Amino acid sequence: MATSREDNLQNTLLSLNARAWGIAFGLVLGGGLFLATLFLVIKGGPTPGQHLQLLGAFFPGYQVSFLGSLVGFVYGFVLGYALGRIIGEVYNRLALR
Amino acid sequence: MSPKPEPEPSRSETPSADFSAENTEERLLPALQLAFAPLHKAAFGTATGVAGALLLAGLTIVKILSPRAQDFPLGLLGEYFAGYSATWGGVLVGAVWGFTVAFVAGWFVAFCRNLALAIVSFSYRTRAEMTQTREFLDHI
DSSP: HHHHHHHHHHHHHOOOOOOHHHHHHHHHHHHHHHHHHHHHHOOOSSTTTTTGGGGGTSSTTTSSHHHHHHHHHHHHHHHHHHHHHHHHHHHHHHHTT | OOOOOOOOOOOOOSSSSGSSHHHHHHHHHHHHHHEEEEEEEOHHHHHHHHHHHHHHHHHHHHHHGGGGGSOGGGGGGGGGTOOOOOOHHHHHHHHHHHHHHHHHHHHHHHHHHHHHHHHHHHHHHHHHHHHHHHHHHHHO
């Protein structure tokens, strides 16, 4: 009896909450871009974030400034949410068939 | 008119059977399954692979179509991903590379997560067995 219960525990696969994964990924990506931008803004210098501002090519409106860090957070959250949601949905479809 | 107080349930009416070891196990099993359930490594790898492929293919398509993105040096990824370039052919190559790299990363993340969970589970079980053994020895 105990063995079958243990087997049951071992063989049960975790199902992912796709929405929670989306929010988690979104917060990580959005928060990461927000902090990276803010760090460069605070650090200052003659050309702050000359490489990071290239992201403006993909994220219209994004720039290395305080306002840009907020815009970057929104873009990062949206992209991260989409990726996390895809991972959660695909995983559940494959693993819990 | 004051409301009638609810009669207290007598001790004999309380469902004492619910606290038996059998029922406790049955109630705890779903929670334990949730807490210690492993990730399916191949499925998680495939899921992250699909996300990686879509991301790299999407970035390449935006780079090709958007005039704003022409200056973005996405082609530098070709240094790591053989055959990749910011062209329509590169979309397919990028998708394959994105899937491969993200699959390996996802598989490894799932492996590490399952390994960590197994170690934690083993330590809990060992600690519980040690506690039981100690009590047994106390009674000798």
